[in-house]
Amino acid sequence: MRNFSRTTIIIATAVAFTSILSSCGSSSSTPTTVPNSATIFYAHNLVFRNSTTLSTGYNAFGQLGYVENGGQLANRTVPGPLNAFFPFAGVAQGGVHSVAFFNNSTVRCWGYNGFGQLGNKTTTFSGTPIKTVDISGVKAVAAGGFHTLALKNDDTLWAWGKNDLGQLGVGSGVTDEVSKNGYSTVPVKVFSGTVSGGFSNISSIAANGHHSLARANGLVWSWGLNSSGQVGIDPATTGAMSAPNVVSGLPASGISAIAAGGGFSYAIDKNGNVWAWGANSNGQLGNGTITQSFTPGKVKTSDGTDLSNVVQIAAGIQHGLARDKVGNVWAWGYNFFGQLGNNNKIDSPVAVKVLDASGVQLTGATDIRAFGSSSMAKVGKVWYVWGDNTYGQLGTGSVGIVLIPVISGF
Numbered sequence: 001m002r003n004f005s006r007t008t009i010i011i012a013t014a015v016a017f018t019s020i021l022s023s024c025g026s027s028s029s030t031p032t033t034v035p036n037s038a039t040i041f042y043a044h045n046l047v048f049r050n051s052t053t054l055s056t057g058y059n060a061f062g063q064l065g066y067v068e069n070g071g072q073l074a075n076r077t078v079p080g081p082l083n084a085f086f087p088f089a090g091v092a093q094g095g096v097h098s099v100a101f102f103n104n105s106t107v108r109c110w111g112y113n114g115f116g117q118l119g120n121k122t123t124t125f126s127g128t129p130i131k132t133v134d135i136s137g138v139k140a141v142a143a144g145g146f147h148t149l150a151l152k153n154d155d156t157l158w159a160w161g162k163n164d165l166g167q168l169g170v171g172s173g174v175t176d177e178v179s180k181n182g183y184s185t186v187p188v189k190v191f192s193g194t195v196s197g198g199f200s201n202i203s204s205i206a207a208n209g210h211h212s213l214a215r216a217n218g219l220v221w222s223w224g225l226n227s228s229g230q231v232g233i234d235p236a237t238t239g240a241m242s243a244p245n246v247v248s249g250l251p252a253s254g255i256s257a258i259a260a261g262g263g264f265s266y267a268i269d270k271n272g273n274v275w276a277w278g279a280n281s282n283g284q285l286g287n288g289t290i291t292q293s294f295t296p297g298k299v300k301t302s303d304g305t306d307l308s309n310v311v312q313i314a315a316g317i318q319h320g321l322a323r324d325k326v327g328n329v330w331a332w333g334y335n336f337f338g339q340l341g342n343n344n345k346i347d348s349p350v351a352v353k354v355l356d357a358s359g360v361q362l363t364g365a366t367d368i369r370a371f372g373s374s375s376m377a378k379v380g381k382v383w384y385v386w387g388d389n390t391y392g393q394l395g396t397g398s399v400g401i402v403l404i405p406v407i408s409g410f
Contacts, residue, residue: 042372062127077392229294283349
């Protein structure tokens with residue numbers, strides 16, 4: 001496993017993170033030309049409805065899979081379909097690109113491609129879903145800021161896109177392209193020759209920012225950027241990991257779910273407790289502090305007790321969401337854009353109740369999602385949305401911050 005220069009990593013991360021934060025308050029207008037580089041991240045949304053993939057939000061690189069007549073890559077605030085119908089089985093959105101897979105079959109990607117994250121042997125953006133080469137039999141996908149993961153039916157994990165911080169997880173087995181350019185435009189196999197019997201029996205994957213996670217054999221594995229301890233290793237000694245590493249300090253009983261945030265990570269144990277590690281400047285670890293930690297700790301509620309009975313977690317750039325077994329929705333972390341859904345813009349270092357229009361906890365949820373500084377929860381047949389809506393990514397038909405859950409057009 002190769003370590004990276006910690007000084008270089010911190011500088012690069014600071015620049016990237018500043019771009020993410022500053023972009024969130026930018027104009028919601030649609031660019032008239034395709035930008036030379038990406039500066040606005042996690043501002044688009046993808047949702048399934050009636051077997052159709054719908055998209056909203058920022059579209060400067062075609063990440064909505066939608067091109068207007070005349071070829072304009074227009075933003076949209078009302079959910080609409082991709083330019084062509086694709087019977088996808090699952091989708092994921094990265095910082096500026098999108099990825100989807102057909103049931104146990106091939107992968108298609110679209111959007112920004114400056115580091116080969118579309119996996120089609122080029123670095124040219126695409127406004128329509130384009131086939132990723134040399135991969136099939138896929139059953140799950142995930143996307144980070146500039147990289148993509150795909151889990152195959154044979155339990156092998158593949159990655160493509162940017163690898164300057166080890167986020168592809170290929171260890172020392174880099175290809176000539178990765179060695180020369182720091183990215184791969186085709187899928188490469190994630191390194192599996194690790195300790196403890198190898199990296200096998202993968203049950204779920206996650207990615208965000210510049211790091212990746214996988215759940216395998218009841219353990220959590222992580223790789224990529226570790227500037228804040230999000231990989232579960234002391235960042236003072238290891239700035240990044242180029243191959244999967246087991247996260248220590250989690251319950252021996254096993255982990256049932258994982259989620260990756262912008263610079264932090266989450267896991268649910270078999271008892272429904274949420275564990276968090278990594279960046280914590282806005283309380284996104286939910287442990288009552290704003291101190292980063294490379295050691296997993298439990299997410300707390302306002303009375304100091306452990307958040308419990310959780311069945312699903314989701315992570316944005318600097319906030320977290322949880323859904324418990326009766327459908328109550330909880331949130332914690334950064335709240336400048338109202339992404340905690342509690343009708344204010346005050347950060348919270350502990351889990352707080354997401355509120356409905358009457359001021360009581362939103363409940364009855366069957367699914368939750370977090371992306372960028374935006375949040376969603378499905379109740380019945382509708383999606384409630386809140387948080388950052390600068391580019392119409394919440395699908396409400398308008399733009400602007402949403403402080404309390406409202407029904408979207410998804």
